[in-house]
Amino acid sequence: MxxxxxxxxxxxxxxxxxxxxxxxxxxxxxxxxFHYSNISQISQKLAVLGLSLVLPTLFLIASIGRLAKYRFLVQKILMGVDYHLRQLKLLCYKVYCKIP
Incomplete structure (x- = not known):
């Protein structure tokens, strides 16, 4: 390939x-x-964890938002598989019956 x-x-x-x-x-x-190995308290470790998850979460929200915007604004995708199957059947019918 x-x-x-x-x-x-x-x-x-x-x-x-x-x-x-x-x-x-x-x-x-x-x-x-940043000398994170010196942190001994659980609360400080959880604060570092929470702050380290902010940026990936924001990027994930943005990417899901872009995907949702595209998915719901494009009519063919919104109609789904049924729409495409109907179009394929109509095309086959046109070809079989030689309808222009």
């Missing part, structure tokens, strides 16, 4: 993003730049 240029570009981008995230996470684990 050969990939198109766009697909190859997407795969290269995904690979470089994955490599970059592995390097950044590894560096954060090894060097501990």
């Amino acid at each position: 050969s990939l198109s240029n766009k697909q190859q570009g997407v795969i290269k981008g995904m690979g470089s993003a994955m490599l970059m995230s592995i390097v950044v996470i590894s560096a954060a684990i090894l060097y501990d730049p």
Whole structure:
């Protein structure tokens, strides 16, 4: 199976993003730049956890919002599979009966 240029570009981008995230996470684990290993209280650890989840949550909300906007504003997607099946049956009927 050969990939198109766009697909190859997407795969290269995904690979470089994955490599970059592995390097950044590894560096954060090894060097501990904010000295989180010195935190001993559970409340402080939970505060760090909560703050670290804010940015991924915002990105997830934005991506779901964009997907929902596209899904509900495009009429063909909104009509679903039934619409496409009806269109296919109509096309087959036109071809079979030679209706222009």
